Amino acid sequence: MDKKYEKKEEKNGVKLVAIKITNNSDQDLIFGKDVTLEYENGNGVYIMENEKVFKTLKQSPASYLWYLLLTPLNLYTTKTNSYGLPEQTSSTPIGLILGPGLAGGNMIAAGSANKKLKAELLEYNISGTLMEKGETKYGLIGIRTDTYDALKLKIQ
Numbered sequence: 001m002d003k004k005y006e007k008k009e010e011k012n013g014v015k016l017v018a019i020k021i022t023n024n025s026d027q028d029l030i031f032g033k034d035v036t037l038e039y040e041n042g043n044g045v046y047i048m049e050n051e052k053v054f055k056t057l058k059q060s061p062a063s064y065l066w067y068l069l070l071t072p073l074n075l076y077t078t079k080t081n082s083y084g085l086p087e088q089t090s091s092t093p094i095g096l097i098l099g100p101g102l103a104g105g106n107m108i109a110a111g112s113a114n115k116k117l118k119a120e121l122l123e124y125n126i127s128g129t130l131m132e133k134g135e136t137k138y139g140l141i142g143i144r145t146d147t148y149d150a151l152k153l154k155i156q
Contacts, residue, residue, distance in 0.1 A: 004110075005117065008057045013146045016053065018124075019139050021153065023131040029155065031137070032127045040150040045143050050121045053142030058114045064106035070099035 009015055021035065029035050037045040048056075073095030079088045126139025 004059050004113070005057050008059075012056050013144055014048065014053065014056050015143050015145055015148075016057065017141050017143060017151070019126065019141060020136065021126070021131060021139070022136040023133055025155065026133060028133060029131045031129050031131060031139070034156055035131070036154045036156065037141075037143075037151050038154050040152060045145075045151060047127065048142040048144060050125050050127075050142070054114075054118050054121055056142070058117065059110040061107040061110040061114075064103050064110065067103035067106065068099045070102065071095045073098060 005016070019037075021031065023029055032047070037047065039045060073093075075092045075094045077090050077092070078086050079090075081087045121140055124138055124140040126137055126141065129137055129139070131137050
């Protein structure tokens with residue numbers, strides 16, 4: 001995961017977990033009904049809805065507007081004469097490019113990363129998915145936890 005999302009996971013107590021399940025049973029199973037996740041110690045796992053996971057982990061493009069505070073930044077250069085005394089000072093307004101450039105670039109990157117995260121959450125949504133005999137499914141789920149305890153499948 002992108003560093004930004006890792007920080008959000010830690011801050012909000014959410015873990016995004018990639019899972020791969022192969023149905024080796026002799027019947028069709030539905031994830032969330034017939035097949036559930038639990039911790040190694042037997043406690044149940046709270047699986048979050050994808051929309052809640054997205055809202056919790058998404059980046060805030062508006063937070064990059066703080067870079068606009070760099071807009072009044074100027075670069076001053078001074079030319080000196082052969083005696084080392086200042087002769088001419090000039091100012092270049094680099095903030096007019098730097099502030100909006102950083103803000104805009106980061107906002108575009110954050111928006112793009114958010115779209116990608118949302119698309120992956122939808123593509124790999126395994127909740128309520130039918131797994132036929134012998135079929136392998138891949139999924140992304142969000143769980144609310146602060147630990148890295150082992151998970152196991154429970155078939156009911």
